Amino acid sequence: MPSVSTVLVVGGGTSGNAITVLLRRAGIEIDLVETEPGWNIRGSGITLQGNALRVLREIGVWDQVLEHGFPFNTLGLTAPDGTVLHIADEFPAGGADLPATLGMQRPALQRILTDAVRASGARVRLGCTVKSLTQDDTGVEVTFDDGATGRYDLVVAADGRRSATRAMIGITDRPESLGMGIWRAPAPRPAGVERSDLTYGGPCYIAGYTPTGDNSIYALLVERQRDRDSLEHLDLAAEMRRLTDGYGGHWAQIRESINDPSQVNYTVTDRMLVEGPWHRGRVVLVGDAAHCCPPTLAQGAAMALEDALVLAELLNTRDTFDEALLTEYHARRVPRVRLVVDGSVQLCRWLLDGVADADVPGLMARTMTALGERP
Template identity: 65%
Template sequence: MSTLRTVLVVGGGAAGCAATILLRRAGLTVDLIEAKDDWNATAGSGITLQGNALRVLRELGVWERVRESGFGFGSVGITAPDGTVLHVARDLRTGGDDLPATVGMRRPRLQRILSDAVRASGATVRLGTRAETFAQDGDGVRVRFDDGAEGRYGLVVAADGLGSATRAAIGVTDRPEPTGMAIWRVAAPRPAGVVRTDLCYGGPAFIAGYCPTSDTTLYAYVVEANRDRAAIPPKSYADEMRRLAQRYGGHWSEITPHITDPAQVNYTWFDRMVVEGSWHRGRVVLVGDAAHCCPPTLAQGAALSLEDAWVLAQLLTGADDWDDALLQAYYERRIPRVRAVVEASVRIGQWQLDGVRDADVTGLMNRTMTLLKELP
């Protein structure tokens, strides 16, 4: 039976944009809806993109813009709280030898690059729009939107993030669960000596680190035990982060004075989730954070989301029928890799919560990164 080869992508983040670009390249009709009126108004100070993420961005045709906009590097430093560098390790090139090991960049800049590529692909984009209901039959999905419009599609790709309304609407009951940690993030000017990510495990917080995002900028972060969000008024965000950061030395002495504007500081709990069994119900399929999420201890959240979109697009464009077996094959191909990354990311944080002093953090990171060198 021939499949109605039209796709609705719900959500305009990394996974949704990637799926849209790849499906449009294959000649499919794609509509993308995004709940925000301005999908480029992306919160967040910065993002660390490792080689396996860069590999997908190259496939999307945006690698040159990413390279020009970010800061590439190939090592990570481990420091003491006073800033003394204890060890420098070379990062694995998980995207292959022809790509940097890591690129740091401003998160809103990455979103702009991806959204520009979506528009250039010829996809129909509707901002400020939500899907309300999904009525499925044997060969399609009728979707009703919050503005009263309706559309019929051969497949719906749910890329609407951690709190995915689509996931709930199709009866998937999994929800993100807090791991017990939270992170403060801020963008700041880059000191000339910051040419890689440096991490400190310990001190007044569990982790303190920074990542260059351009020739002139970086993003800095401090990880602590999560606190009741209601007890931290947003107007105090800069004071709270600065209180933790000012107890670290080295380049932190140049970064901390810039933590002054609470509107520029982001506070987020660490969550974990892996939807098990399948990532689809009928002709609605989950990608990215709608299907799985993990703490950023391995900096793999966006990479896994981009990989999901790449794998799903490969399967969809190579098949005549988008049936249950095809969508289950997508899950079976992704789940071992995703589960391994989520479990490793959570374990690194749990070791710190439990005060394990002899934890093999470096070994676990290396084993996981080695796994990610393989194509998804």
């Protein structure tokens, strides 16, 4: 019998949707609230490595993910002119029966997960979030911003790196900028693109692309962070095209497809790992609310999914809810998350500092080998 009967999930992103489905499987009553009326069905592309795919399979959506994604098992390293310098076999961190990596359109993944939440029987309220909460020994009283109230055995804060719930319970950790900016845009898949290719150097720190389906890719460029005010009056598509001018190979075709500014996304890199417990009483953090890092290892979604899996496993299999349960969740997650956060930040800093002899392949290989163990 599960250790809790009623749970509020705050946030309908990757971790919030995942834990909702996993807890509903054990018969726990779930309310999920998401501040975005459109449930965050947006974005360009996402790279999911084997340990993320393993969790998606356990959630029960692997077949849909495979149908809408593009699996591959190698990573290409190219020169700025497009010359392929090296093709590396990627480590199958989810096991030999799953691809090492799968690219897909981020909106497609979100639709798959939100459909699974709906099918689970969870109660979903969009355009709504928590206004305040009060805890006692047996539960959490919650007031929502639409005036409604509720009482729950547990609140799961899955409301992202700027988590308001985290602040409400007195955890003061905040994301810190690392000084890198990332451009992303979807594009048609050029013939011959069968894997992620990355170029270190040229006009940007990194230029890369990942297939996200039979007919699509997403392209990314990593440069030094800009002041957002400097982007306000730019044509983002024209600026991203300009940054690709120094790259050859498939970039010639990709460049021609970057025409719609509304499809270009610019974000900055942050780093956060909540030090100390990830809970206060009966409110617990998952995903980006507890940790975030640069996408240099492509492990952000994987870590969020693993959080959901481990916390759901403990809640679904323990007869009683107590402090030890949430302490065990934290103890199981911190070593893996710290490995990813530290490694991602190290890669970022090597690039910013121009370290020519940085052991990028070695760091990546060591990290993925460690992540091959189950969380």
